[in-house]
Amino acid sequence: MMFDSVLIANRGEIAVRIIRTLRAMAVRSVAVYGDADRDAPHVRAADLAVRLPRGYLDAGGIIEAALEAGAQAVHPGYGFLAENADFARRCAEAGLVFVGPPPGAIEAMGDKIRAKATVARAGVPVVPGAAEPGDDLLGWNDFPALIKPSAGGGGKGMLLLRTAAELPDAVESARRTALAAFGDGTLLVERFVETPRHIEIQVMADAHGNAVHLGERECSLQRRHQKIIEEAPSPLLDPATRERMGAAAVEAARSVGYVGAGTVEFIVPGGPGPIEFFFMEMNTRLQVEHPVTEMVTGLDLVELQLRVAAGEPLPFGQDAVRLEGHAVEARVYAEDPSRDFLPTGGRVLALREPADVRVDSGLAEGMIVGSDYDPMLSKVVAWAPDREDALRRLDRALASTAILGVTTNIAFLRALLTHPEVVAGRLDTGLVERHLADLAGGPVPDEVLAAAALVFHSRAAGDPAGDPWDVADGWRLGERAWTDHRYAKVRGPAGDAEIEVNGRSLGRGGIELEAGEAAVTVAGTTRRYLVAGDRDLVWLGRDGQAWPFPRHEPGDPGDRPGGARTGDGVVRSPMPGTVLVVKAAEGDKVTAGQALLIVEAMKMEHTVTAPHDGVVAELRVRAGQTVELDAVLARVTPCE
Known part of the structure; x- marks a missing residue:
């Protein structure tokens, strides 16, 4: 029974997407x-919401909440506890x-080492x-290679190595990430397939011995292995290869007695000739895509x-699966x-999402990211x-x-979707990295600077402080200017x-501000333009892009958030996150590029390095401390 x-x-x-089906x-x-998340969209969408005092990873708290709410089943979505065999057992x-x-299938496929042996x-x-544990990873000599956590997923802890000299640091970093993200530091290394495509197959199986595949998804467009x-379908595969x-x-x-929805991921080498494919891993859950x-x-x-979880058999067989049309998803x-x-x-200060395509969203105006x-x-x-039409429709949707309030990758996604290699279907997992300079x-643009100037001018009319865009140029004696400067000024009434x-004069212009929008x-x-502050x-x-402008310029241009700073020796956090490791102490002599700290956010590490040779004159943070974007972490003074 359901x-x-x-x-x-x-x-x-x-969570919102699962609630829609329920x-x-x-x-x-x-x-x-x-x-x-007290006021998050998934909380508002559900019939009942229960607070978790200890967060989403509290398996006991989730089970207790399910029992108290009278639920008969727990859907884990993806991430968090979705591939946790112990949690599945505790639910039962x-x-x-x-x-x-079943827990056994999660364990068999959750361990990449065991999974490879099983499917082989x-x-x-x-x-x-x-x-590991049987092989000596530091003795691996087939490069390029990928090192990755055995218990991992989502590209976390995965590192590409070109030489054996990179192995020791890579093993240290990957193991640290694996322990933090998955609670298991076991690693494996694999030959890296050059110009590979990442193609995965959706499978569905029931408890009655029936199993089918639902075609493939092309997932080759990635950054940071994500x-x-x-x-779907892939522009590469023909029907015979698909089968x-x-x-x-x-x-x-x-091979593991699988039941439910799962995804088997394959690496497909690029180049001419017959299509080959190799098993990478199986994700024992619903996929983002x-x-x-x-x-x-x-x-x-x-x-x-x-x-299937309720015990029903699959209502169709393999012969009934048909692929119609083409679908493209952008994250x-x-x-x-x-x-x-x-x-x-x-x-999130303002939000507009398209209405003519499918949008799976957890966003709402006012929420904190x-x-x-x-x-x-x-x-x-x-x-x-x-x-071709699917790519065009997705680009139009992203434009709208x-x-x-939050910097996003929407403009980048639009540039990627219209890149000639993508349009032609010539994809591989390194495409984004090769063309990043053109895509980022x-x-x-001048017209956006002009629009911002008009917005500020119209709001500051009559303000004795004057034009907020009339700022100093950042020149310093004996040093370069602190950033590339952008100026936009208006003279006369905002309407004309x-x-x-x-x-450079752009001529005359005007602005009409109304209900969070500006016609410039x-x-x-x-x-x-959509306007919010x-x-x-x-x-x-506008057109899927968003530009932030400071309300007021500080006295010292070097204090502007996100501003480039040259020669001052101040080391700032590249992202909001947590200081994971401190690798230097005050008084240490360091060289340009030497690692000082490691900052982690959302299970992603970033190494912060010394800007030049010198001495660590100041260290403001400790391991475990939370920091904001551009927070001052340390200061390195040049050696005399």
Whole structure:
């Protein structure tokens, strides 16, 4: 019998998405939340919400909440406890159904070393490698290579190595990340396949011995080994290869007695000739990118998960699976592509999401995006009869998306979707890195600077403090200016002003401000902007991009948030997060580029280095301390 009530042991967009299916099935939904999520969209969407005093990783608290709420099953979503075999067992012991595979299957596939051995015995091809505890990773000599946590996922702790000299530091970093993220520091190393494609197969199996695959997803567009754009079907595969890979995926699932929804991930070497594929891992849960499979198959994977968990057989066989059209998904992250995709944060001051495509979102105006959770904010998914139209629809949808108050990757996603290699379907996992300089965006356009100047001018009319854009140029005796300066000035009434940008006149322009929007006319062209502000910044948004501008310039230009600083020796945090390791002490002599600290946010490490040769004159933080973006961490003075 189908469940009457299901608790969702997760947050954000996936919790909202599961609640949507539960509502369609007339099943009562129970949400859980930490204190920071008290007013989050998934809490408001559920029929009942229960507070978790100790957070989302508190397995006992989640089980207790499910029992108190009268739930019969627990859906873990993805992340947190979704691939935790012990949690699945504890649910069963408490009389709750875990909406996922059996604990044994989670353990078999959750350990990458064991998983490779298991599927290899089933005849599935695997990548050559070495693994702990039996192998000496420091003795590996087949490069390039990838080192990764055995218990990991999502690219966390995964490092690409070109030479043996990189191994010791890489092993240290990967083990530290693995312990922090997964509680298991066991590592493995594999031969790195050059110009690989990442293609995964969605499988579904029931407790009655039935197992099918639902086609593939192309997931080759990645940064930091994490996916950002996925599509179904892959532009690479022909029907015969699809069936070969699908059959291998089903065999991999059967080899561990799998039940439920899962994904078998393959690496596909680039280059001419017949298509080869090698097993990488199996994710024993729902995937972030599952919507593209739903849109080309017409199936609701969450509903299938629930029905299989309730003991029902799959309602169809392999012959009934059909792929119609093409779907593409873009992940919207709180991150800054121009700063190597470092996580960002802030309060969502204004939000606009498209209405003509599928949007799985956990966003709401006013909510705080912090560093406690994964930086993914939402997913925008477009379907069309063919790939070309699907890419175009997704680009238009992202252009109509606006998130002010938090720096995101939307403009980067638009640039990636329209890149000639992507449009042609010539994909591999290194494409983003090779073209990052072209994709990460450039300086603020002149018309945006003019629009910002008009916004400030109209709001500051009559202010005796004068023009907030009329600032000093940052020149310092014997040093370079602190940043590339951008100037925008207006003269005359805001409705009919003379506009100057970087010393060049753009002619006359005007502005109409109303209900958080600005219609700005510059040199005869009118563009509409979304406008929002907080205490420190005013944000302008248009065509999927968002630009922050300081409300007031401080006396010292070097104090401006995010500003470049040259020669002052001040070391600042590149992202909001936690100081994980301090590698230097006050008084230490250091050289340019030497590691001083490691800052971690959302399970991602960033090494902060010395800006030049010198002495650590000041160290302001300690291990475990929380820091904000651009917080001063240390100061290095040159040696006399």
